[in-house]
Amino acid sequence: MKQNHFAGTGKLLKLYLRRDRIILPIWILLALMLINGQVSFTKAMPDWQMFINELSASPITSAILGPIVPLSIEGAILWRGLLQAIITVMFGASLTVIRHTRTEEASGRNELILGRPVGRYANLSAALILSCGGSLLAGLLTAVFLMSNGFAGSGSLLAGLTLAASGCFFAGIGGLCSQIFEHSGSARGCVFGVYMLTMVAMVLNNIGGGYTGWAWFAPEAWFRITLPFGGNHAWKLLIFIVLSALPMVLSYMLLVRRDMGAGLIVRKEGSADAPPRFNSPMALAWRQQKGSILVWAIGMAWLGGIMGMGTPNVSEAISSSFAHMDTEWASAIVKLGNQEGFMAILIYMLGLMGGLSVFAITVVQRLRREEKEHYAEMVLSRPVSCSNWMVSYLAVAFAGSALILLVLGLVSGLGWSVASGEFSHFLRVLGMSLSKIPPVWTIIGIAALLYGWIPRIGSILNWLILGIFIFIEMLWEVGIVGWSAMQWTYFAYAHYSIPIHELSIVPLIVLTVIAAALTWLGVIGFKRRSIG
Amino acid sequence: MNVIETRKLTKSYGKQEALHGVDLTVRQGEVYGFIGPNGAGKSTTIRILLGMLRKSGGDVKLLGGDPWQDAVALHKRLAYVPGDVNLWSNLTGGEVIDFLGRLHGKINPARRKELLDRFQLDPKKKCRDYSKGNRQKVALISAFLSDAELLILDEPTSGLDPLMELTFQECIFEAKKQGKTVFISSHILAEVEALCDRVGIIRQGKIVESGTLEELRHLTRTTVTVELAKPVNLDQLQGVHDISQKEGKWRFSVDANAMETVMNALAPMGIKSLTAEPPTLEELFMRHYGDKFEGKELK
DSSP, X not given: OGGGGGTTHHHHHHHHHXXXXXXXXXXXXXHHHHHHHHHHHHHHOXXXXXXXXXXXXXXXXXXXXXXXXXXXXXXXIXXXXXXXXXXXXXXXXXXXXXXXXXXXXXXXXXXXXXXXSOOTTHHHHHHHHHHHHHHHHHHHHHHHHHHHTTOOHHHHHHHHHHHHHHHHHHHHHHHHHHHHOSSXXXXXXXXXXXXXXXXXXXXXHHHTTSOSGGGGGOXXXXXXXXXXXXXXXXXXHHHHHHHHHHHHHHHHHHXXXXXXXXXXXXXXXXXXXXXXXXXXXXXXXXXXXXXXXXXXXXXXXXXXXXXXXXXXXXXXXXXXXXXXXXXXHHHHHHHHOHHHHHHHHHHHIIIIITTHHHHHHHHHHHHHHHHHTTHHHHHHTSSOOHHHHHHHHHHHHHHHHHHHHHHHHHHHHHHHHHHHTOTHHHHHHHHHHXXXXXXHHHHHHHHHHHHHHOHHHHHHHHHHHHHHHHHHHHHXXXXXXXHHHHTTSGGGGGOTTSOGGGOOHHHHHHHHHHHHHHHHHHHHHHHHSOOO | OEEEEEEEEEEEETTEEEEEEEEEEEETTOXXXXXXXXXXXXXXXXXXXXXXXXXXXXXXXXXXXXXXXXHHHHHTTEEEXXXXXXXXXXXXXXXXXXXXXXXXXXXXXXXXXHHHHHHTOOTTSBGGGSOHHHHHHHHHHHHHHSOOSEEEEESTTTTXXXXXXXXXXXHHHHHHHTTOEEEEEESOHHHHHHHOSEEEEEETTEEEEEEEHHHXXXXXXXXXXXXXXXXXXXXXXXXXXXXXXXXXXXXXEXXXXXXXXXXXXXXXXXXXXXXXXXXXXXXXXXXXXXXXXXXXXXX
């Protein structure tokens, strides 16, 4: 009888492959591209040996990205390229599982399938096979790619398989989150939360030198356990397989314990009446966004607080060769000092480049979702103007991002101050964080402009613009492009390399004005176009 | 005064033309049925009337204003129920009703309670837990709760059960009594027949027929079943179609303008029994849609 539960898995897998024929190649190829980027980066550098030596000697890069292991060109590729590729595959795999399980279940489409002779486990199994298969494919392609670049076969294969294992583990996490939460959005949030926890483990491992037990809790750093091109501990892959199986087995166990469509978290009845203030598009926008603003604020407080507490552990000793490096980046770090530099980079990554940029774009894209799902129609068929509706959402985005940055600055500053017993840090860190408000608002402005005029391709363009800016940042860090190129991005005007007391206020005011102007243009575009 | 008036209204998406000149006239205080199958252009027309879509050409007037320019002012005076009601999944039905009502102004709590009871809606449930029918009830309650003078309802009952359908019809009659104008798009013909004073049939982006049901019936054939004492050759009569004979009874349809001639011809034949059935709306409708491919061949 048991095997009947799996009936139809193959057919479902075919369906999922068909549905994912674009998305699956995207996350697999994206992983490869990230490795490729790092390979060409490192190879293009004439004195990569020196560069690596310097980077690995720097306590600050070690704390953030970890030490380079082994200290070779392969190590340099793993150090940043494989790390990014693994994170991509982790998200690709887990979101794919959620997409085919919880999303389908919540939408009711799954009932169409489960009404047919399809086993209870088929759906989850097919999704897991797809995600693990995708991870494995990404891993094998990585191995082939590394080998074709002339790196050792054993190390390449181990690097690829480690990547695959991390993907499989997160596929299981995706499956688990899908069982627990009734809605796919919450399940995705759960995956992101787990990822945040692994990030903390990764940084703790890095600060501790790269070989601590924390690495086991951070699948993105599992290559520090298997050590491709170094120790080549291939047998540890077996432990990863067991670790990856755990969340999957748990998912199956939970699956049979719950009702179709239900989660493990009991649904609550709501209120029969709305509170009196719930009476305007602004109130609706706040109601829709406050949850994610809260989650972001808590996440930022958590990461910022822990990193802030850890800041005094970053050694202030600057390697002698580091000061000789001729990139603007290196000289900026020398000027800042390692601890301040660590904090500045942290606030920059969380508060602008990696964190709040994403928040800003996703919040504005919420407008598009409201429109596509016909929620906007319900409001706009009432006496509510298009501009009122759009500005309400944007106002919440502006205020929310400022609020998150305030929390980030407060908690990180407090963390550092408390841990070091030196409260002069507090205001500086707060200043760093608050200085990110104008550039984040500029992102919101860009997103609003795109949404107002070209809603369909706007969201892709939005991510593309962010990607290009991040790319420019990476090029600048290694000294391939100069500061004048950076100045084309909004990143430059609250950049971590500028000490906070030297930061000029005028460009920030200009950015705020630009943000307002872009928003205004976006609203004009929205008023002129059809809805839906 | 005409509440809705469109002349040669067109809408095209790129090369594809969704509306090819829609002429609609909806008078104040009437219940107007806007019928047509899926994809005929009903929702497109409604969305232009609501100022959500920009028209490509022609004229459109709603409550005396321009639906695109004067959207906010006009929306104060109307209530809309979309065909596919999507509601914010994290809000309860009660919260949505309150929220939408407050966008218009004040809510009458007694009326709110009355409508919740009549439609038997549990306002405490989150919208994502509602079935399609229940989501539709939320939108309907919200529309009937407003004191709008015009109700625009896009296939409002497609998810309702027959009991609720009845409640819905009561509410429409009440609205009519209060002098409100109701514009219903539908493909449930029995509903339109029961509710509407006038009807417009849309086909491939064009109104092909409009008028009161009586007027429309006049344009089409009546089905006659007759038992005659004497043999008769019906084929020779003008305006008689679809002749069949079963168990001694003739059955055929007669053009409205040929009725007199046919009756005169039948009278001397010794009529034993005779029934004449007016065309149902369904027949009217099928007359325009039964020959589905004709339109395409003409192009």
